Amino acid sequence: MRTRLALSSLRSPRRPRLWFEILLIAVSYWLYSLVRNAVPEQKTAALRNADWIWSLEHSMGLAFEQTVNHAVNSVTWLIVSMNYYYATLHFVVTIGVLVWLFRRHPGRYAAARLALFATTAVALLGYYVFPLAPPRLMNGGGFFDTVMLHETWGSMASGNFKHMSNQYAAMPSMHIGWSLWCGLTICALASAPWARILGALYPVATLVVIVATANHFWLDAVGGMACLTFGVAMSYAWYGALPHRLPKRIQGPGRSRLRALRRPPRRAPEPVSRAAGPGTVAD
Structure with missing residues (x-):
């Protein structure tokens, strides 16, 4: 019984603590x-897999990455903007949504955070079992590495930063996994229509950016969506509801439910007899 109560407490949303969340x-x-970055780069396998993905997309009639890459690269201000978008918004927007959830939706924060963390964790398995070179590193692929070409600070996988990041971990795309998590969270919880519109457009814009900068195939985005599906399923299995279905705020401390379950049932009040006063006869 005590174990079941403890498990029930752990699976109940609780008030997040700022210091713990920052550290976590x-x-x-x-x-x-x-x-x-510790996953072996496996360059040969990664290039072979990239050729296979490119061939698969051709067989589907959906190998449009090179066309987009060349078209956007011809507009300097646009491709440079996308380079900076790729490098910054991936982190800025995700952290911003986490902060917004923490402040405005504390009762839903833990479930949404679990979905994001589970999404990211399962992506690591993809990097290990399916090393994949991005289009810009393919042999004879004809793609432009837009960060290198325009000498902009844009990607941890290009320029002076390329030795700090695994070059062959393109599948799945966490730019899509994270941006879709942000977009769905905003669409589900934001009250302002303009915010919901921006939430819906954010993963779409991210898809255009990752393709235009030749950092991912569109099939990498499908992998990111699959990882997010797994993450949301894990959150649902643990909390018993999707994040937006949980209460917005938590009343009382995080363990109030456990204390309530342990509290003995309240006894019914005993009848009160009337005191015998002057001139009355006691029964």
């Missing part, structure tokens, strides 16, 4: 980067 996010991202 920092340590989690450090571990994610460490594991991702």
Whole structure:
């Protein structure tokens, strides 16, 4: 009984603590980067897989990445903007949504955070079992590495930063996984129509950016969506509801439900007899 109560308490949304969340996010991202970059690059396998993906997309009639890459690259201000978008918004928007959830939707924060963390964790498995070179690194692919070409600071996988990141971990795309998590969260919880519109457009714009900058195939985006599906399923299995279905705020401390379950049932009040006063006869 006590174990069941403890498990029920753990699976109940609780008020997030700022210091713990900052530490958790920092340590989690450090571990994610460490594991991702520790995965063997497997260059030969990654290039072979890239050729296979490119051939598969051709057979489907959907190999449009090179056309988009060349078209956008011809407009300098646009491709440079996309380089900076790729490098910054991936982190800025995700952290911004986490902060917004923490402040405005504390009852839903933990479930949404679990979905994001599970999404990211399963992506590591993809990097290990299916190393994949991005289009810009394909042999004879004809793609432009837009960061190198325009000498902009844009990607941890290009320029002076290329030795700090695994070059062959393109599948799945966490730019899509994270941006779709942000977009769905905003669409589900934001009250302002303009915010919901921006939330819906954000993953679409991210898809255009990752293709235009030749950092991903569109099939990498499908992999990111699959990872997010897994992450949301894990959150649902743990909390018993989708994040937006949980209460917006938590009343009382996080363990109030456990204390309520342990509290003995309230006894019914005993009848009160009337005191015998002057001139009355007691029964």
